Amino acid sequence: MPAPRNRFKARLSEGDPQIGLWMGLANAYTAEICAGAGFDWLVVDGEHAPNDLQSMIGQLQALAAFPVSPVVRAPVGETWILKQLLDIGAQSLLVPMVESAAQARALVEAVRYPPRGKRGVGAALARASAFNRIGDYLTTADGEMCLIVQIESVAGLAALKEIAGVEGVDAVFIGPSDLAADMGYLGRPGAPAVKQAVRTAMATLHDLSCPAGLLTADQAFARECLEEGARFVAIGTDVTLFSGAISQLRRQFAGGGDAVKQAPSSGY
Template sequence: MPAPHNSFKHAIANGELQIGCWMGLADPYIAEISAGAGFDWLLIDGEHAPNDLRSIVAQLQVLAARDSHAVVRPPIGETWIIKQLLDAGAQTLLVPMVESAAQAQDLVDAVTYPPHGVRGVGSALARASDFSGIGDYLTTARNEICLLAQVENQKGMSELDRILEVDGIDGVFIGPSDLAADMGFIGQAGAAEVQAAVLGAMEKIVASGKAAGILTLDKDLQNDCREIGATFIATEIDVTLFARNMRSASNEARQNLQGE
């Protein structure tokens, strides 16, 4: 029996649009609600959300029963944490702050078993192999792992062409917020200079044959990226969606009952 089929990986490789949502509330109950909403993929954030390995595992377990594909972002692209996340059952990783081809190659090595990589062989203990229930896991796992590099500063952008040459990187995701800050426009991801840089990067990624992705709540930018050929686009964040609607509900109730 081979490793489970990664529908997300194959969809973006075929140019099929995958619409996603960021999950930062770090709770399996929220993940379950989100998974029933109809998004193609959901990002479990370990970089800017209060997630640890156990909370990530809990959310992976919930999402496994639904159609939304789980993408996990580790806090950093280190081999030790990548190993843990893969063994926990994550099949798609979005690694932040990739700044060079050498770093991208290290990530490829980290998701690949020896002799071609350095991933530790511990599948007998792992949820990923269904606790040794998947007999061919070791020989088939790499084919179903999707590795996405997040480029989000000027150093990474200057190295983008070389990062795109690294075999084993399935897609590149552009992070507008960190890029805006690094360009001197902190908190202004919508600045014309930032958007021009983002769209220019999208064009390079698509031209390279790799999948291009982004998280943005800006509908115009979503459409522009899609027109260029971006295939994995996150359009919402659970934290801001919840906060926005809670504030709106409170204001509407106050206006209704107090006339304010």
């Protein structure tokens, strides 16, 4: 029996646009709520959310019951943590702060087994191999691995073509927030210069036939990027949706406005 099919990677190859959501609440219960909303992919964030391996495992287990593709963002592109994320069952990895082709090649090696890479062979102990019940895991895992490198700096953009051309890089994700800061627009990812840099990167990746993605809460810009050829776009985060809805409810009540309409309750 081979490794599970990576639907996210397959759809990237097919060219289907995939719409996603960022998850930073670090909780399996809220992940299950997000999974039922109909998104194509969901990010389990290990860089800026308070996640550890145990909380990530819980979220992956919750998502497994739904037709949604999990993407796990590593806190950093170090071999030791990538190995652990793969062993807990991540098949699509997003690695932040990639700025050179050499760094991208090192990441490719880190997520693949010898002789193609340097991933440690310990899957018999891991959730990834269904705890050694997937007999062909070691020989089939590489083919279902999806490595997404995140470019979010001026240096990364300068090396974009070289990074995208590294064999084994499956997709490139542009991070507007850190890119904005590096360009001198801290806290302003919607600045015209930043948006133009993202558009240019999307067009370049499209010309290179490299799947491109990004995160933006600006729905008009998200649609524009999809028109430019982006293959996977996250259009919000669970944290901001939750905090925004709670704040709006309180403001509405304080202002005497109509109550927020809610779906019928099935009980408490």
